[in-house]
Amino acid sequence: MHLFYTPDLINKIHTLNEIESKHCVRVLRLDLGHEVQLIDGKGGFHRAKVIEANPKKCSVELIESTFEYGKRNHFLHIAIAPTKNIDRFEWFLEKATEIGIDEITPIFCEHSERKTLKMERSEKILVSAIKQSIKAYKPILNEPVQLKEFLTINFKGVKFIAHCEENQKNSLKSAYTPGQNTLVLIGPEGDFSPQEIQMAKHNNFKEISLGESRLRTETAGIVACHTINLLNEY
Amino acid sequence: MHLFYTPDLINKIHTLNEIESKHCVRVLRLDLGHEVQLIDGKGGFHRAKVIEANPKKCSVELIESTFEYGKRNHFLHIAIAPTKNIDRFEWFLEKATEIGIDEITPIFCEHSERKTLKMERSEKILVSAIKQSIKAYKPILNEPVQLKEFLTINFKGVKFIAHCEENQKNSLKSAYTPGQNTLVLIGPEGDFSPQEIQMAKHNNFKEISLGESRLRTETAGIVACHTINLLNEY
Numbered sequence: 120m121h122l123f124y125t126p127d128l129i130n131k132i133h134t135l136n137e138i139e140s141k142h143c144v145r146v147l148r149l150d151l152g153h154e155v156q157l158i159d160g161k162g163g164f165h166r167a168k169v170i171e172a173n174p175k176k177c178s179v180e181l182i183e184s185t186f187e188y189g190k191r192n193h194f195l196h197i198a199i200a201p202t203k204n205i206d207r208f209e210w211f212l213e214k215a216t217e218i219g220i221d222e223i224t225p226i227f228c229e230h231s232e233r234k235t236l237k238m239e240r241s242e243k244i245l246v247s248a249i250k251q252s253i254k255a256y257k258p259i260l261n262e263p264v265q266l267k268e269f270l271t272i273n274f275k276g277v278k279f280i281a282h283c284e285e286n287q288k289n290s291l292k293s294a295y296t297p298g299q300n301t302l303v304l305i306g307p308e309g310d311f312s313p314q315e316i317q318m319a320k321h322n323n324f325k326e327i328s329l330g331e332s333r334l335r336t337e338t339a340g341i342v343a344c345h346t347i348n349l350l351n352e353y
Numbered sequence: 354m355h356l357f358y359t360p361d362l363i364n365k366i367h368t369l370n371e372i373e374s375k376h377c378v379r380v381l382r383l384d385l386g387h388e389v390q391l392i393d394g395k396g397g398f399h400r401a402k403v404i405e406a407n408p409k410k411c412s413v414e415l416i417e418s419t420f421e422y423g424k425r426n427h428f429l430h431i432a433i434a435p436t437k438n439i440d441r442f443e444w445f446l447e448k449a450t451e452i453g454i455d456e457i458t459p460i461f462c463e464h465s466e467r468k469t470l471k472m473e474r475s476e477k478i479l480v481s482a483i484k485q486s487i488k489a490y491k492p493i494l495n496e497p498v499q500l501k502e503f504l505t506i507n508f509k510g511v512k513f514i515a516h517c518e519e520n521q522k523n524s525l526k527s528a529y530t531p532g533q534n535t536l537v538l539i540g541p542e543g544d545f546s547p548q549e550i551q552m553a554k555h556n557n558f559k560e561i562s563l564g565e566s567r568l569r570t571e572t573a574g575i576v577a578c579h580t581i582n583l584l585n586e587y
Contacts, residue, residue, distance in 0.1 A: 189565075210444060217572045218564075252567045292586055330452075330586055331423075333486045338451045345579050352526055352564055 121147055121155045122250045126257075128159045131181045132170070140177035143169070155179055158249060160257030164188035188255035193351045194276060194300035196222040198269055199340045200307035203232035209244050211337040215344045216248035216258055225263035230309030236263050266304075266315055270322040276300025280324040281339055282311045288326040291343060297351050303327075303343045308336055355381055356484045359391045360491075365415045366404070367391070374411035377403070389413055392483060394491035398422035422489035427585045428510065428534035430456040432503055433574045434541035437466035443478050445571040449578045450482035450492055459497035464543030470497050500538075500549055504556045510534025514558040515573060516545045522560040525577060531585050537561075537577045542570055 123139050135143060143149050150172050157165040157179070164185045171178040197220060201208045208225075215223065225236050241260055249257050277299045279291060295301065304311075304324060311319070316326065329342045357373050369377060377383050384406050391399040391413070398419045405412040431454060435442045442459075449457065459470050475494055483491050511533045513525060529535065538545075538558060545553070550560065563576045 214572055214575070217566055217568050218576065219566055251569070254566075290586060292583060330582065332451055332453055332488075334451050335485070338448050341448070341575065342452065342579060345576060346583060348564065349526060349580060349583060352524060 120253070121149065121153075122253065123155055123157050124160065124246050124250060124257075125157045126160045128157060128163065128165070133157070133167070133179055133181070135177045135179065137175055141174050143177045144172050144174040154182070157181075158188075158253075158255045160246075160249065160255070162187045162190060162255050164255040185255075191219060191221065191256070193298055193347070194221050195219070195344065195347050196224070196274070196300075196302045197305060197340055197344060198224040198226045198302065199305040200228050200231050200336060201225045201233045201236050201263070202308065202336050205233070207335065207337040208233075208236075209241070211340045212241055212244045212260075213248045214341050216245055216254070217252045218341070218345050219348045220258045220344055221256070222259040222261070224261040224269060226266045226269050226304070227263055228266045228307050229312045229315055231307045232309075238262065266311075267318065270318055270324070272302070274300075274302045276302060278302045278304075278322075278324045279327045280304040280311065280316060280319040281327055281329050281343060282306055282316055283328075283333065284310070284313065284316065286326070288328050291327045291329055291346050292350065294325060294327050295347065295350055301347050303347070305336060305340045305343060354487070355383065355387075355389045356487065357389055357391050358394065358480050358484060358491075360394045362391060362393045362397065362399070367401070367413055367415070369411045369413065371409055375408050377411045378406050378408040388416070391415075392422075392487075392489045394480075394483065394489070396421045396424060396489050398489040419489075425453060425455065425490070427532055427581070428455050429453070429578065429581050430458065430508070430536045431539060431574055431578060432458040432460045432536065433539040434462050434465050434570060435459045435467045435470050435497070436542065436570050439467070441569070441571040442467075442470075443475070445574045446475055446478045446494075447482045448575050450479055450488070451486045452575070452579050453582045454492045454578055455490070456493040456495070458495040458503060460500045460503050460538070461497055462500045462541050463546045463549055465541045466543075467541075472496065500545075501552065504552055504558070506536070508534075508536045510536060512536045512538075512556075512558045513561045513577075514538040514540075514545065514550060514553040515561055515563050515577060516540055516550055517562075517567065518544065518547065518550060520560070522562050525561045525563055525580050526584065528559060528561050529581065529584055535581050537581070539570060539574045539577060
């Protein structure tokens with residue numbers, strides 16, 4: 120399978136951009152008539168054939184189109200504090216995409232160790248991950264936002280905040296009902312502050328734990344992601 | 354909390370090794386009377402105080418000992434093919450330890466891209482992970498073994514092989530009953546071969562899928578690990 124990401128796919132005949140064209144013709148050495156697959160990041164999965172093997176402007180013609188390819192049966196949004204070590208955050212982006220996620224928002228919190236994020240780099244990770252796991256939907260990655268601002272989000276579904284503070288709280292597993300659209304907040308290395316937790320509760324976020332173990336931020340993100348996906352599995 | 358890994362802890366008075374001693378006295382700058390915590394990797398969690406702040410031979414005296422600290426309620430063994438990119442395999446070791454695992458065996462399969470493994474390096478990852486997630490049990494890491502040989506293992510519990518071949522198979526979620534001791538095989542980048550799957554079935558391994566998504570080896574390992582842990586969560 121030779122998968123290309125073509126978010127601006129409109130017509131039956133499509134020209135790959137320069138990078139993709141070079142990859143197609145010089146690296147994969149595909150030629151006239153060879154088949155490729157295109158994903159548009161919005162659910163479209165297309166089979167196509169090469170009609171002009173130009174290494175700078177390779178053209179393909181659609182043969183067969185599938186829409187809503189691999190459409191998910193629930194909506195999952197994770198808002199997570201980017202880790203100081205960017206590799207860890209990028210692991211999260213890749214793994215969450217493989218397992219299944221719709222939307223990701225980087226949040227800056229009181230105890231955040233990282234206050235900036237290179238969006239272009241993060242987007243590349245997501246595109247690479249959907250190609251590798253043959254998904255036609257690319258997770259939406261929002262611009263980073265301060266937690267305080269994010270908490271006022273208008274979200275149609277259930278909202279959770281995961282934290283390590285000692286108090287009575289349900290596990291995500293027991294608090295979640297399959298089929299619900301979900302938003303989960305994952306805090307930075309030093310956890311959310313008590314004030315942040317109160318603010319979240321004030322905005323109708325339910326406090327949950329992610330099990331008995333003490334998890335790193337990126338691990339918590341993957342555990343939350345997989346918990347929701349597993350509970351929605353038939 | 355200042356956690357030290359002391360697998361050879363026997364007596365009430367214990368001398369930290371040179372590396373730990375230096376870390377204790379020069380880095381953490383702990384002194385007489387300061388409290389530290391010791392984990393022995395076998396369930397022992399001990400509070401202790403510094404009685405000699407020697408940067409090469411720091412001595413501590415036990416104050417309070419807890420045994421079977423964080424004892425798990427089910428046994429999980431994952432046998433997984435080390436990935437070509439060692440970072441990915443080490444990511445699996447760290448995350449599986451955070452989430453919860455008892456034993457790990459690296460397996461070399463027909464399609465394995467990696468045929469060697471640095472055990473010392475892998476052990477360091479496990480020790481670092483149990484310290485970071487404050488676990489008193491260190492997962493057992495076995496020497497790598499050929500899959501063919503591993504399949505004859507005498508394991509008291511249920512045995513699964515996860516693979517991507519198209520055929521009728523249950524998801525791990527539906528095949529597993531909470532409380533059971535579990536062994537899961539995770540294949541290399543090119544999956545298990547049909548012959549390897551047959552051999553596994555012949556040795557009473559049940560075929561399972563890990564959901565609808567196409568997962569990388571290390572992601573499959575974490576998904577299997579978390580699935581078993583989540584299903585055993587109250």
